[in-house]
Amino acid sequence: MTGNPHAPNHLAPAGPGLRLTRRAALLGLGGAISLGRASLALAAAPTERRFVVILLRGALDGMAAVVPYGDASLATWRPGLLTGRPGQAGGPLDLGGFYGLHPALAGMHGLYAAGEFLPVHAIAGAWRVRSHFEAQDYLEMGDGEQRIDSGWLNRVAGAIPRPGRRDNAIAIAATPPLILRGKAPAASWLPENFRPPAALLYDEIAALNRHDPVTGPAFADGLRERGFIDMVQGGRHGRKRFAFPALARVAGRMLAAPEGPRLAAMEMFGWDTHVAQVPRLRYPLSALDHGLVALKAGLGAAWAHTAVLVVTEFGRTVRENGTGGTDHGTATVAFLAGGAVAGGRVRADWPGLAPGRLFENRDLAPTAELRALAKGVLAQHLGLDQAALLRIFPGSGGVAPMGGLIRTSA
């Protein structure tokens, strides 16, 4: 590698040459473009690059998804939340001797083996609030201190216009979530008559109505009739009903189309596991896992030029609470997946779980910041320079982009 990835020739005049120089910048080649690289550069010009953000609303317990089983303190904090050792039935799927993936994440484990999956652990946003609503706003606005009236992915769309296409970004949602709201045009799409299942939300709704003589029995009947029990337990019937993998496949096809958008936002619900976390987390994790595999299938060959960033607003308490769940915490895990990702390892500066190491004596301590991860992907994958990154994440000058996230050869 030579030169600076943010070399000024990134701003070369528009035309065929632009793509070359952008790619050159991506590759860290600076001004040193050789003809020998040209075909490669054209094949993977910036407009070929796809970037997807999946928001997990409700706070994923990072230590349930990527279990730091090698940390001796883990079992003392949450004995009831562990599902066994790697190699045991129901135990985590090993990620190289210290971490293991939740057993429902077999598809991600396969991507990991192929070097296309990169968990980033002990990461958190810049905010330290434990309100879902506030934290999700910050996660989507791209700030930790003040409110901005647009979402950061919208500002990314503004930074990489596509000639001939009005909107370069799409939300797989009824209306664009905050992350895609803003000046740059963004489409949103859901299949007609699509009813997003409320999944585990129904459980809570049934509980709210349980003692009501009118609505209680009605909800109970309705859930029984729909075979909801299967759905909660992640049975075959339930999985079919859960739409995320189906949506992810279609999103992949849209992104793969030559004229399609290059940026997409998706969202998933059902992560707020205050109660009975072990059974309740299996289902959304499985849906996310199937969703990533389906996204890859939908993208086809374009997967090689894709990076998917999976983020949640904060993590959950290290200690198991009194109802077999966890409460709102701080650091958690984020995922990067895709053919363009330099994966096959877990990236973390592990803070440790020994007493005294926890953040505010309750949470996994953050050792990395989400903006650093996002800026790293945007710089290396989409070739955005320092100035663009500062427009996308205002006030993030002190947060260096994480390096080494994207493969430097395709």
Next chain:
Amino acid sequence: MTPAPIEAAIRFGYGPKPGESLPADAALWLRGQVERPDPLANGPGTTAVEGLEALHADILDRKRGLKPERVRRIYLAEARAVGDHLVDTAMPFRERLVWFWFNHFTVSLKRPFVAAVLGDYVRTAIRPHVTGRFEDMVLAVMRHPAMLMYLDNARSFGPDSIVGRRRHIGLNENLARECMELHTVTQAAGYTQADVTNFARILTGWSISPPLLLARGAPAFRFFAAAHEPGTPPLMGRRFPPGEAGGVAALRFLANHPSTYHSLAAKLATHFVADAPPPEAVARIEHVLATTRGDLKAVSLALVEAPGAPLAKLRTPMDYVVATTRALALPPGRRFPVLPAMAGLGEPLFAAPQPDGWPDTAAHWAAGEAMLRRVDWAYDVAARAGTHDPVAVADAVLGPLLSPATRNAVSRAGSRREALTLLFASPEFMRR
């Protein structure tokens, strides 16, 4: 008994709209809505005459092999306006009364021609009379082309009338029967089949102006003397003058019959008080009807003063959709279409399957799949919510009626969308 402002907004309206302040004095607020006229009564829109002309033009188009578009366009514009007004009205109590009476005098797209004049029907036959005299509403309804088409009176002919004799055609009892059974005295009055047939005879000739007359400026309603059955057949032991006046007198008689007062009182109390209203509440409203000769303004005020508890009634899909839309406080541009949502939840406002309209009790609406559909829909629309604090929305729309369990669930939900869905799926929000 004066309800608290938020109770008034829920029991007598479609629930509060966050951001709009509640009335300081609930009794004054409700009374004001009853005493001021409905701004939409006889207001602008496609008139019955224009609707009928569009209908005839569509029929001609269809004969020519063209796609008829006029009535469809008229209907879609009316439906959209109805949906917007339900959400935005500053007089929600009056609006609830409007749709109560519309449902009482149901007309439905099950007869597709009705689409051409539905908007005018609500504007001219229902709205102006909601706080007027019941007998005047009956007369307006029975003369409106929507009802005359829906229940077939436009093609009922006196067998001994000029037209009947010449064309060998006769009575259609549909409107006469439903008017007695559903709109006025009900079967409790003990009438016979002969009464129904005679009433149908009395109503013969009540019809609609044909295109040629409309083109010359005739009103939509027309009494065709040539189709009217001669004579003065008895109705429930009484005789009425011959001709059009006989129908008017018969309708005034039926509208003010004690049995009518009783059934209206029971229906109103079931709508505003409880599925099984206390007999005292029914008696009170019945007394007002009887002593004021069907003054619906006095009746509406009596409803406010009648004893009743908030959240005693399950919201119908219509109430539920409107209340949810109001709670989300979306600007019209970002709103989902309200009428299709009602249809999706099982109560297409203008497409009741039968002339008795939509049921009004939990026994009908609290079915398993129906309740789940509400939640599916709420989950869908909750995604459109802005960045309001869901707990603040819950407090604003339910106030002290919000249960601690629901408040807790809303405040702990994993996202705004889930929080709002929990609010809209809570037992208290399901009620009014």
